[in-house]
Amino acid sequence: MTEIHPQSGPGRPGTARPAPNKAVLIGVGTLLIVLTNAVIFILPPLLPIIQAQYGLATVAETTWLYTALTLGGGAGFILLPRLADLYGDRNAAVAASTFLAVGALVPAAGDSYSTLLVGCILMGFGGAAQLLPLGFLRRNLGADGITVGVAVLVVATGVGIVVGMIGGGLIVESLSLRGFFIILTIVCAVTAIACHAVIPHTPPAERSGRIAVLGTVWMIAWVAAILLTLTQGLVWGIAALIPLIAGIVGGIAWVRVERRSTSAxxxxxxxxxxxxxxxxxxxxxxxxxxxxxxxxxxxxxxxxxxxxxxxxxxxxxxxxxxxxxxxxxxxxxxxxxxxxxxxxxxxxxxxxxxxxxxxxxxxxxxxxxxxxxxxxxxxxxxxxxxxxxxxxxxxxxxxxxxxxxxxxxxxxxxxxxxxxxxxxxxxxxxxxxxxxxxxxxxxxxxxxxxxxxxxxxxxxxxxxxxxxxxxxxxxxxxxxxxxxxxxxx
The missing domain is CATH 1.20.1250.20 (MFS general substrate transporter like domains)
Structure with a gap:
């Protein structure tokens, strides 16, 4: 049976923190998850417009947008939740929301395919914000933290998927791409402000921990190689075996090194x-x-x-x-x-x-x-x-x-x-x-x-x-x- 670690109430022993407003905290967590999932799933309905507006000759060029989001997300999933453990939930949530805002601002200002690719990478990284409520709800809601955090994650993910798909359809019918990214920038900026105002500013959860730079970069590299193969494999053909093999070998070697590491x-x-x-x-x-x-x-x-x-x-x-x-x-x-x-x-x-x-x-x-x-x-x-x-x-x-x-x-x-x-x-x-x-x-x-x-x-x-x-x-x-x-x- 999986070891169950008891919840420690609104604070860890020896720390005094004011009780947060439960409903407001859940609301901000829900907003983060819905927003990040909507950003991902709003893209499919927009692909025909993107291809036409930027004069993309092949479907392969449009699939790079998915690849950029996926690679950015792979790095974000590894780093952002760990940053929350080491530097505080509020700081991590504000940083993630800022990445989302800047990622939306880049194509809004540049209005080109290249700036859209850069924006997708940044938004993909910030999209890992969907995992952060698991941490700050668990740390601030006491015994119900795990149950509430997982419920909010699951429910808001489903809502975000459909909101994204419906929102993409509305944009196709009534907005320009640039107008959409301007609105998205504003929404993400407001989300960053809400995170700063609502999420308690508590001491880092893991005071003595640190991020193992080499191990983290190594993990991002082999995960990215595998994700790159999965997203571009059909386009590259047999050449996709190169990053796939590199990713698998790198992952196996990473696991062996991590087992012996003192700062895994x-x-x-x-x-x-x-x-x-x-x-x-x-x-x-x-x-x-x-x-x-x-x-x-x-x-x-x-x-x-x-x-x-x-x-x-x-x-x-x-x-x-x-x-x-x-x-x-x-x-x-x-x-x-x-x-x-x-x-x-x-x-x-x-x-x-x-x-x-x-x-x-x-x-x-x-x-x-x-x-x-x-x-x-x-x-x-x-x-x-x-x-x-x-x-x-x-x-x-x-x-x-x-x-x-x-x-x-x-x-x-x-x-x-x-x-x-x-x-x-x-x-x-x-x-x-x-x-x-x-x-x-x-x-x-x-x-x-x-x-x-x-x-x-x-x-x-x-x-x-x-x-x-x-x-x-x-x-x-x-x-x-x-x-x-x-x-x-």
């Missing part, structure tokens, strides 16, 4: 705790399922059947805004409070919760693999998928948080967040490869789209990812059982 980036003992490593793998798998589902839905929904040859025709012909509304049941499912499942997590039955989330997700994907030709098919599937992924995320982040004391809450969030980033990139790469396997022409445009049958294959592949969660849990429990037997003997 992540606590090696944490990763050895029962179900913690498995929880990180499960978070990555749920994130892969999440991204695969979103990509399959948004792509199919926005293809107009009249633009294809009759033999190839498929799609719903929806606008970006209408596609966003189609995702509403997904967000609604994230709002469901799973009190019984939360109790099961704190009673040491996290493996069971993972399996429940995986089977629900697999059932939703099975449904969509068979029925994805009508809007109501997606409305039903999105509700089921939202529930399954919500359970999986909640279980993963809770299990990792329960394994550490509150002064290392940021480090635990960083481990889980990095796993989520890698999983999200993998799911996107998997579905992109599937949808690129066979193409049909769009009449009169010279463009191609995926063949109709590939969507069913994509949903089946995503269902296998969900079932891998069950395999991961079973393997973890078997290994834990062997360790217990070995210790007893």
């Amino acid at each position: 980036v992540f606590d090696v003992a944490l990763m050895k705790a029962p179900l913690v490593t498995a929880s990180c793998v499960c978070i990555a798998l749920f994130a892969a399922v999440n991204s695969a589902f979103l990509l399959l839905l948004s792509t199919y929904a926005q293809i107009t059947p009249e633009n294809l040859r009759p033999a190839d025709a498929y799609g719903l012909g929806l606008s970006a805004l209408q596609t966003g509304w189609l995702m509403a049941p997904f967000a609604a499912a994230f709002l469901i409070r799973g009190t019984v499942l939360e109790r099961a997590l704190f009673n040491g039955r996290g493996a069971t919760v993972f399996v429940i989330g995986a089977l629900i997700s697999a059932s939703g994907l099975t449904w969509l693999a068979v029925a994805h030709g009508q809007q109501w098919h997606y409305l039903a599937g999105a509700a089921v998928m939202g529930l399954g992924i919500r359970i999986g995320y909640a279980a993963g982040f809770t299990m990792v948080q329960m394994a550490v004391p509150e002064e290392k809450a940021g480090m635990a969030a960083g481990i889980a967040g990095t796993s989520m980033a890698v999983g999200f990139a993998f799911g996107t790469a998997l579905v992109s490869a599937d949808l690129g396997a066979s193409l049909v022409p769009v009449v009169g445009t010279g463009l191609d789209v995926a063949a109709k049958g590939l969507y069913g294959i994509g949903y089946w592949l995503s269902g296998l990812l969900a079932l891998l969660v069950v395999v991961t849990v079973l393997v973890s429990r078997a290994r834990s059982g062997r360790r217990v037997c070995a210790a007893a003997s």
Whole structure:
């Protein structure tokens, strides 16, 4: 069973801090998470406008925007939560919001493709702010800190995804790109001010700790190499094996060095705790399922059947805004409070919760693999998928948080967040490869789209990812059982 570290009330022993306003603190945490997820998911509906406005000749150039966001996010997930542990929650939240504001300001001022790429890197780094509420809510809400923090993260993530997709559709219909980035700059700046005003300015959670510069840079490098492969692999072809191999070898070497380090980036003992490593793998798998589902839905929904040859025709012909509304049941499912499942997590039955989330997700994907030709098919599937992924995320982040004391809450969030980033990139790469396997022409445009049958294959592949969660849990429990037997003997 995962070691559960008790909460220490509104403050750690020996520190006196005023009790924060719980509702306001939760509100700021929710704002951070919704904003950062909306920034990520507002991009897909804007890609056609970006390609036309900046005269991008190929789709490959537009995919670099995803890559820039992903690489920036990979670094942010590693650094920002750890900065919160070492330098205080308020400082980390203000810094993250400032990165978001500056990232939006750069393309607003420059209004060019190059400035947009730079802005995406900065916004990707600041986007790791979505993990910070796990730390400052846990440290300021006492015994309920983990439960509330994870609930806020999960609920606000679902809301942020749909807000982003709907917001992107509204921007396509009524705003220019420059106008959008100006508004986003203002919103992020206001968020930074709110973080400074609301999040308590407390002493660093880990007074004697420090950031291991070499280990951190090394980790960012090998994670970035893997993320780069997953986001650009289809474009680069066989050349993508170079960063992939470099990332895998670098990661293995990093783990070996970290095990012997006296100032490890992540606590090696944490990763050895029962179900913690498995929880990180499960978070990555749920994130892969999440991204695969979103990509399959948004792509199919926005293809107009009249633009294809009759033999190839498929799609719903929806606008970006209408596609966003189609995702509403997904967000609604994230709002469901799973009190019984939360109790099961704190009673040491996290493996069971993972399996429940995986089977629900697999059932939703099975449904969509068979029925994805009508809007109501997606409305039903999105509700089921939202529930399954919500359970999986909640279980993963809770299990990792329960394994550490509150002064290392940021480090635990960083481990889980990095796993989520890698999983999200993998799911996107998997579905992109599937949808690129066979193409049909769009009449009169010279463009191609995926063949109709590939969507069913994509949903089946995503269902296998969900079932891998069950395999991961079973393997973890078997290994834990062997360790217990070995210790007893």
